Every structure is written in C-alpha cells, then in structure tokens.
Amino acid sequence: MSDAPEVRPVVTPVRVVIAICLLAPFVAMLWVGSYAKTDPTFIGIPFFYWYQMLWVLISTALTMTAYQLWQRDQRARRGGTK
Amino acid sequence: MNGGVNGVALTVFILFFLAVTVMGFLAARWRKAENEHSLDEWGLGGRSFGTWVTWFLLGGDLYTAYTFVAVPAAIYAAGAAGFFAVPYTILVYPLIFTFLPRLWSVSHKHGYVTTSDFVRGRFGSKGLSLAVAVTGILATMPYIALQLVGIQAVLDVMGVGGGENTNWFVKDLPLLIAFGVLAAYTYSSGLRAPALIAFVKDTLIYIVIAVAIIYIPIKLGGFDDVFGAASEKYTAAKAGGLVPPEAGQWTYATLALGSALALFMYPHSITATLSSRSREVIRRNTTILPLYSLMLGLLALLGFMAIAAGVKVTNPQLAIPQLFEDMFPDWFAGVAFAAIGIGALVPAAIMSIAAANLFTRNIYKDFIKPDATPAQETKVSKLVSLLVKVGALVFVLTMDKTVAINFQLLGGIWILQTFPALVGGLFTRWFHRWALLAGWAVGMIYGTVAAYGVASPTQKHFGGSAKEIPGIGEIGYIGLTAFVLNVVFTVVLTFLLKALKAPDGVDETSPEDYTADAGDPGVEVELPPATAGTSH
Numbered sequence: 001m002s003d004a005p006e007v008r009p010v011v012t013p014v015r016v017v018i019a020i021c022l023l024a025p026f027v028a029m030l031w032v033g034s035y036a037k038t039d040p041t042f043i044g045i046p047f048f049y050w051y052q053m054l055w056v057l058i059s060t061a062l063t064m065t066a067y068q069l070w071q072r073d074q075r076a077r078r079g080g081t082k
Numbered sequence: 083m084n085g086g087v088n089g090v091a092l093t094v095f096i097l098f099f100l101a102v103t104v105m106g107f108l109a110a111r112w113r114k115a116e117n118e119h120s121l122d123e124w125g126l127g128g129r130s131f132g133t134w135v136t137w138f139l140l141g142g143d144l145y146t147a148y149t150f151v152a153v154p155a156a157i158y159a160a161g162a163a164g165f166f167a168v169p170y171t172i173l174v175y176p177l178i179f180t181f182l183p184r185l186w187s188v189s190h191k192h193g194y195v196t197t198s199d200f201v202r203g204r205f206g207s208k209g210l211s212l213a214v215a216v217t218g219i220l221a222t223m224p225y226i227a228l229q230l231v232g233i234q235a236v237l238d239v240m241g242v243g244g245g246e247n248t249n250w251f252v253k254d255l256p257l258l259i260a261f262g263v264l265a266a267y268t269y270s271s272g273l274r275a276p277a278l279i280a281f282v283k284d285t286l287i288y289i290v291i292a293v294a295i296i297y298i299p300i301k302l303g304g305f306d307d308v309f310g311a312a313s314e315k316y317t318a319a320k321a322g323g324l325v326p327p328e329a330g331q332w333t334y335a336t337l338a339l340g341s342a343l344a345l346f347m348y349p350h351s352i353t354a355t356l357s358s359r360s361r362e363v364i365r366r367n368t369t370i371l372p373l374y375s376l377m378l379g380l381l382a383l384l385g386f387m388a389i390a391a392g393v394k395v396t397n398p399q400l401a402i403p404q405l406f407e408d409m410f411p412d413w414f415a416g417v418a419f420a421a422i423g424i425g426a427l428v429p430a431a432i433m434s435i436a437a438a439n440l441f442t443r444n445i446y447k448d449f450i451k452p453d454a455t456p457a458q459e460t461k462v463s464k465l466v467s468l469l470v471k472v473g474a475l476v477f478v479l480t481m482d483k484t485v486a487i488n489f490q491l492l493g494g495i496w497i498l499q500t501f502p503a504l505v506g507g508l509f510t511r512w513f514h515r516w517a518l519l520a521g522w523a524v525g526m527i528y529g530t531v532a533a534y535g536v537a538s539p540t541q542k543h544f545g546g547s548a549k550e551i552p553g554i555g556e557i558g559y560i561g562l563t564a565f566v567l568n569v570v571f572t573v574v575l576t577f578l579l580k581a582l583k584a585p586d587g588v589d590e591t592s593p594e595d596y597t598a599d600a601g602d603p604g605v606e607v608e609l610p611p612a613t614a615g616t617s618h
Binding site: 021022023025026029030031032033036037038041043044045046048049052053055056057059060062063064066067070 | 162165168169171172173175176179180304305306307308309324325326328331332334335338339365366368369372373375376379380383
C-alpha cells in the first residue's frame, strides 16, 4: 500500500493479517447462499436478518483491528528509517 | 393522508425545522477562517473537521432521508431483496479503508477539491477529468431530487400538501419553502451548514429508531408475529419472501458489491471526506461509521412492522411515515417526521455543494475561465449550488416521481464507471488515460442501454437495476456488469496504446504524495490558500 523502503519486504505477516481482516466481510457477505435461511431465529428474527446485522459488528471489529495493526506497522517503519 | 392535518405533529415538525434553519445561518460563523472567499472555505468547510464532525457529516450525507424511506419501503414491497442495503454498507468500509486515505493525502498536497481535480492532475487529461465531472453532476442531480421526494412523503402523511385536487401552488408550497430556506443557508454558510445540522439530524434519527425498534414490536406482539404476518403477506401476494430465493442470490450479492463500490465515487461522499482535518480522521471514521449500518438494518426491519401493523398504502414510499403516524403518539410522530425532513436537507445541501464544486473546478475553470481567482471560483460555486437545487425542484414538481427514481438508478450505474480512473489512479499510473476514457464510455453506454431494457409489471423501461449477466446467465446488477466491461476495455486498450506509444500525459503527483499526512514535511496543517491547481 505505501512505498516501503527497500530494506523491508512489502508483504509481511502483519500485512497479510490486515488483508484478511479487510477481505473477510466480502467473502461472508457475497456468499449469500450461506445465510439465505430463516432458522435459527433470534428473538423471532429470521437468521437471514440477524446474521447480517451481526456481521456489521464483526466487520467493524475487523476493520478496527486492521486500523490498529496498520498504525503499528507504519510507526515501526517510520521509526526504522528515520 | 387520512384527510385532516395532524396539528400536533406538524407543530413539532415546524419547530425543529425553524431550529435547524437558525443553525444553518449561524453556521457561517462557526470556525470562521480569515480568508473566507475560497472554495476550500465555502466548499470544504476549511478542510478542518475532526473525527466527530466528519462522522456526523458523512453519516448525515450517506444515509439520506431517501434511504430511510426507500429501504424499508423495498422491504415492505418485496421482502428480503430490499435488505441488500445492509451488506452493501458493511462492504463499503473495508473498501474505503484502502483507498480513501490516499485520496485525502494527494488532494491535500495538491489542493484538489473534487475527484476530477485529482484525475486531471494524475493523468494530465482534461477530457478524462471532464468525463468524471459530468458523470458526477449527472448522478447527483436526481439524488437531490429524491431528497425532495422524501420530504414530500412526510408532508403527505402529515396532511399538508393537500390531495390530488388542490391547486398545485398550495400543494407544493411547503416544499418550496423548505427548499428556499435550504438554498439560502447553503449559499451563505457553505459546507458548514450541513455539518452543523447533521448533529441534529442524526441525534433525532437515532432516537426515533431506538424508540421504534422497541416500542412498535411490543405493540405488535413481538418479532415472531411481525415476521409471521410479513411471511403471510408475501405468500398471498406471490411476491417476495423472508429469504431471497436461489435465483435471487446473485442479484443480492452483485447489488451489494456494486453499490459498495459506487458509494464513494459520488461527489458528495468525497466532499465530506476531503473536509476532514487529517488522514487519520478518515481511517478512524471507517471504524465508527458502521454504527449507521446497524441503524439502517434496524430501520429496514420497520418495513416488516408496517406489514404487521396493517399499513396499507399504494405507494410503498409512504409505508414508513404512515407507520409512524399510526403507531406513535402525535408529538413523537412529529419528531420522527422532523428526523426524515431534516435528514433530507443535510444530504441535499452537501450534494448541491459537491456538484457545484465539480462544475466550478472542472468545467468553469478548466474550460471557460482558466485564470479564475479563488474568490471568483467561490462565487460561481455558490450560484451553481442554487441552480442545481432549482433544477432538482423543477424536476420533482414537473415530472412524475418515477422519473427521479429511474434517473437515480441510472446515476448509480453511471457513477460506478468512474471507479477505474479514480481508484485505479490512486494506486497505479499504469492505465492509459485514453483507455480509461474509452472504458468509461463503454460502461456508460452498456449500463444505460441495459437499464432501459428492463421492464417491470408497472414500467416498460428502467423497471429495475438487475438483468441477466451476459456469459454467466444469472441475474445481476447492471452497474457491476458495466463496471467489469469497463475494466476489461481499459486494460486491453492500455496494452494497445502502450504498444502504439500513445502520449501518456503528465503526472503532477509523486508517490510520496499518496501517504502524506497533516504535519508531514510539505503538508501544512492548515492548507495554504494557494497550492498547485488553485494558484493565482
């Protein structure tokens, strides 16, 4: 994503985790067949609806994780080059 | 709707409306800068907004009154298919997390006000920049018109606006007043007005949703009964259902993905983004904006409640306002209507500012008056913001509502076609400017023709946004199919043009511009009045 100094590899384990955090919601949400059903219901709400609402929270947590990791990654890189 | 005017609700509505009007005019004094006659000030609020203001502004901007009316209306009419708005808004945030900070940085460094500014700077092509600007303006106009449709729905249910037989002037007077006021404070306060009003709008919306989602199901006997009644209705009508059928899943997924890709191509989303103070503000916002998605999901459920509550309306757009009127005590119905009404004003103001900035920067300054001063730019932008709103008003008053909805649908397809130039350009300079232009044209033409050919039981053309995907055979979102065609053309033509050594255009940006943050060397915390692109 950024133009890293040559000494460090562009693809690092932390960056792979960041990518997974950001990609996971796409896999989960676009695979409609995995959640197009009514059971189990939650307080009367069919699975289809509460599952997607739950993913709002999950994807928020994932994006927050990606944000934290990215900041740490950037700080480490800046600290290492200056 | 029920004949009489709901006096209590109307009074509450008017009180809120007056309050935000005062706020709108006072906003001009909020964080006032020394040099107020520049487009950065009027059109981007001085690029000074922090995390919370940006959060309210973006939330107020993206989740419009029309969304609040249309999403539950779609559920009311068709069930599960309308719920795609939730995965759509889930996908938006991881997506913008990757590219929006880059756009912020490069725009801040070079003084870009619009996406077209960036495209021109990156690819050195006024033609491509014009294509992006025109697409943006065309896509935004019907969107503004739909905000008016949202206000109209509320006024109708409150009993003002009269019946079919009232004189047109009396009927449209409330709408005219609302829009006159909106136009006046946008003109005088610029982006600061919607930023301030967004606080009121979102607070009201959150309160209304929280109350509705608890109070209404209790009154209706719990969610079991709500969904039971909805299921019966869909079965009886032989349309829709509680889960999308096998055949509808492609449509559901492509609509969610296509809409997510398109959302931050809209000029008003970018205007709100660029008004923020730093790159971190944007990233932080991608982690707190999903709160609105949660609200949208809850709101969508109101569509089922409208069915269970026995709301019978011929126009599904009226379902939710009618549900509020039937279920809530009058005074709280007034609060709910105010939430929707103000919810229309905020995005309408931002959209008109965004469209005006596009016109000023990428048509007026690039093609008509290249030596325009910042003060002149601001003046033109202010005037155009008025024109855009008048245009939207005429649109809604003279044409059938379905025309605005059709164009909004087309607008979504169109705006998605600017994605390769903008997001592609943020990451790589590999694409050739002419290839991008050709790809854009292919996407625009395919999308328009395909949408024209979709019939529905009520309409011969523009009956929906999904159609069979050529080569796959499933029904999918036209915008996404057009987008794929667009990308394929762009890539193939880029190879071709590079082989032919077609002139590549000058790139005025450099790699480190894309990661610059406020406080970094070369990036002032407060943007200097004249940077590249706005130089005197």
